[in-house]
Amino acid sequence: MTHCSRHKKQLSRRDFLKAAGAAAAGVAVAGCQKETALPPTPEAPPTSPPQKAKDTTQPQVAIASLRNYDRKAVYQHVRDLLDGIGGLGDVVSAGDRVAIKVNLTGGTSSPPVTGGVAPIDSFVTHPEVVRALGQFVRDAGAKEVMIVEAVYEWASYVEWGYEDVAKACDAKLIDLNDSAPWDSFGHAKVAGHHVYPDFAFNHILEDVDVFMSVSKLKNHWWAGVTHTMKNLFGLVPYRFYTLREGDSYRSEFHGEGDTPTTRIPRVIMDLNRARPIHFGLVDGIKTAQSGEGPWIQNMTALEPGILIAGKNAVATDAVATAVMGYDPTAERPNPPFIRGDNHLNLARELGLGTNRLDEIKVVGENIDDVKTDFEPCWG
Secondary structure (H helix, E strand, O other): OOOOOOOOOOOOHHHHHHHOOOOOOOOOOOOOOOOOOOOOOOOOOOOOOOOOOOOOOOOEEEEEEOOOOOHHHHHHHHHHHHHHOOOOOOOOOOOOEEEEEEOOOOOOOOOOEEOOEOHHHOOOOOHHHHHHHHHHHHHOOOOEEEEEEOOOOOHHHHHOOHHHHHHHHOEEEEEOOOOOOOOOOEEEEOOOOOOOOEEEEOOHHHHOOEEEEEEEOEEEOOOEEEOOOHHHHHHOOHHHOOOOOOOOOOHHHHOOOOOHHHHHHHHHHHHHHHOOOOEEEEEEOOEEEOOOOOOOOOOEEEOOOEEEEEOOHHHHHHHHHHHOOOOOOOOOOOOOOOOOOOHHHHHHHOOOOOOOHHHOEEEEOOHHHHOOOOOOOOO
16 A cells, blocks of 8 residues: 655645635525624533433444445445444433434535545545434434534535435434524533533534434544544534634634644543533445545545444444554554544543453454555645
């Protein structure tokens, strides 16, 4: 496998989107662009999202192997994943309201990855994976299903097939950049926070009974990998978390200079404590390596042909990281955590789960049998 060229520079998302003519275009539906400052924290203590009972048993993570997004095949393999970890009965109860967070980074103005590979086949969550999960969530008795993301523009849902998914699952599409159906945003508290004591959240994120994260199997320039836990960056309205006027991404999460090295992993921890994940599904059927989106110039398409599922986000991401050919306990500057501290190590230290493979029960495919060595973000 060819190593990434080390002399190329990272193209910032801001510059990339400006070049594409999208920097000022919108990351929210019409009508929610007027708020530019973080709404004031209410005087009453913020409420925390509903908590499921803590599972103290050995975490189980399931791996399935498949090579395409054929609807029937994806449905069957998601079913096998769920069967392997005991089903959804201990996650979704009859009458529950369920939110499924997808990863639709970059917006529809993003060009294809090198070679003309479509976004859903390279750097955003494929709709067929969400369709299958949504159907099983309904079968488990969910009263209401919502597909949520702070989309770059509503067209992300439309052009990437999510309107059809929502119809098939009787789900609602929610843009988390907007406070609708409420008039204002809520504030989710972070106990023992690293960086943020609370976050501006659409109240849906506080009110749902079950929260799921469905991500793409990818590298990340700063975080090393972006799976179930890093996917939560897209929970907050970007416009409340920018450093400069005109920034079209959450630049405040990154900070300035060298601060992303320590700041981004700890923001990930704050987000995951503000809105705990009950189930994670990682789409690695078709993806890309060396970056999280085409603003990373060395990013290239890859087809690992796998799906990964688990009820503990840390363990799920540890297995996903191992499947990419990395040690999930590695520390900076060892790949893939070249620039940033390993957020999986931080999560283990906080008691959120384990990233040690010998403490995780892997069911379905074996890690070594499906491993695909990803090129990290060398730069």
